[in-house]
Amino acid sequence: MNVWVYDSDDKLNEAGAGIISGIVQTNPRAVLGLATGGTPVGIYKQLVGDFERGMFSFRGVTTFNLDEYVGLPENHPESYRAYMNEHLFRHIDLPSGQAHIPDGNAPDLEAECRRYDERIEDAGQLDLQLLGLGHNGHIGFNEPAHALIKGTHVVDLAEETRKANARFFPSLDEVPRQALTMGVGTILKSKTILLVVKGADKADIVRRALQGPITTDCPASLLQTHPHLVVLLDRAAAEKLS
Template sequence: MNILTFDSGDKLNEAGANIIAGLIQTQPTAVLGLATGGTPVGIYERLVSGFRRGLLSFRGVTAFNLDEYVGLDRQHPQSYYSYMQKHLFAHIDLPAEQAHIPDGNAADLQAECERYDRLIAEAGQIDLQLLGIGHNGHIGFNEPAHALIRGTHVVDLAEETRKANARFFGSADEVPKQAITMGVGTILKAKTILLVVRGADKADIVRRALTGPITTECPASLLQTHPHLVVLLDKDAAGRLP
């Protein structure tokens, strides 16, 4: 585990973007696992800037997003399809057929989960998986539970998760109750995991995930078992680490 702490958001964003850009520059056909939410926005902005400056191309990259809400049309402003278009995909040369996001409106959600797992398997091992962490320790939308599911699956979102995501909607009632998420088993198969966390409100869960017992009640704690985990923290998120 390699933990890096930064005294500014700009430096953290630059470090995260440099790790991803460096992989693409040395491995143009890299397979990326991508995340959404507020955490990676600044990283995506720097990747877009690097593309516009001619420093990197995404033409050979294949990307798989971690998750998508169930029941939101992909054109809904809070769908993760819309998020990725807004913050990254619409601004780079990644071919649309190589940018994969689960279909939360699929008629058969189980079949969609199986299709998504097949696509990941056909692409080969994910080279780098970008992750954030929820206040309850979820990664992707893998919520705390007595047991975790390895592959892509439909999950009932915890009320804590829905409340945390309400800031993106009009109210907590508008946040979907389910999502499709990549499973923990798939996440842990990535060659490198890049965990990015910001803010004092995440300090407790960062400490628990990185230094506490490994348990499915804190899915992020399973990251301790990964052989190549890189953690980027701002000074506030690192505040409770020993």
């Protein structure tokens, strides 16, 4: 595990984008696992800037997003498809057919989960998986549980997770209650995992995830078992690490 702590958002975002762009420059046909939420926005902005400066191309890259809400139209402003289009996809040269996001409106959600896993398997091992960290230790939408599911699956979102995401919606009642999420088994198969966490409100869960016992009650703690985990933290998020 490599843990890096930064004193500014700009430096952290530059470091995160540099890790991703370095993989793409080394392997123009890289397979990337992408995340949404507030944490990666600055990283995506830095990537777009680097792309516009001609540093690399996404033309040969394939991407798989971690998750998508169930029941939100694809063009809903809070769908993760809309998020990715807004913050990354529409600014770069990634062909649309190479950008994969689970279909939360599929008529058969279980079949959609199987289809998504098959596409990931066909693309080969993820070269990098970008992750944020939920307040309850979830990664993707893999919530704390007695056992975690290996592949893509339908998940009932914890009330804590819904409340955390309510800031993006007019009210808590409008936050979806289910999502499709990539499983922990798929995440852990990635060659590199890049975990990015910001803010003092995440300091406790950062300590549990990185230095606490490995338990499904804190799904992110399973990342301790990964041979190439890179963690980028701001000073506030790292405050309670020993």
